[in-house]
Amino acid sequence: MNTIQPERVLEELLRLREEAAAAGQFTAAVRATELIGKHLSMFVDRVEQKSDIDFATRLMSARRRNHEESGDT
DSSP states (O other): OOOOOHHHHHHHHHHHHHHHHHTTOHHHHHHHHHHHHHHTTOOOOOOOOOOOHHHHHHHHHHHHHHHHHTTOO
16 A cells, blocks of 8 residues: 655655756745645744624614614613
């Protein structure tokens, strides 16, 4: 059975990086380096989390207006 093992993948990436750099294919070399770095947890993918404060503010304003319009001051 031919299973993929992390060590073999890293060895292949290192080999491909060296070959790409030697051939002047720097984009491929950088990509291989990036994949190696990701495997080693050197980089963190960041996801922007944006709270919906604007929606909450608008909801509170609408409730306040509704309350004022109903005469319940």
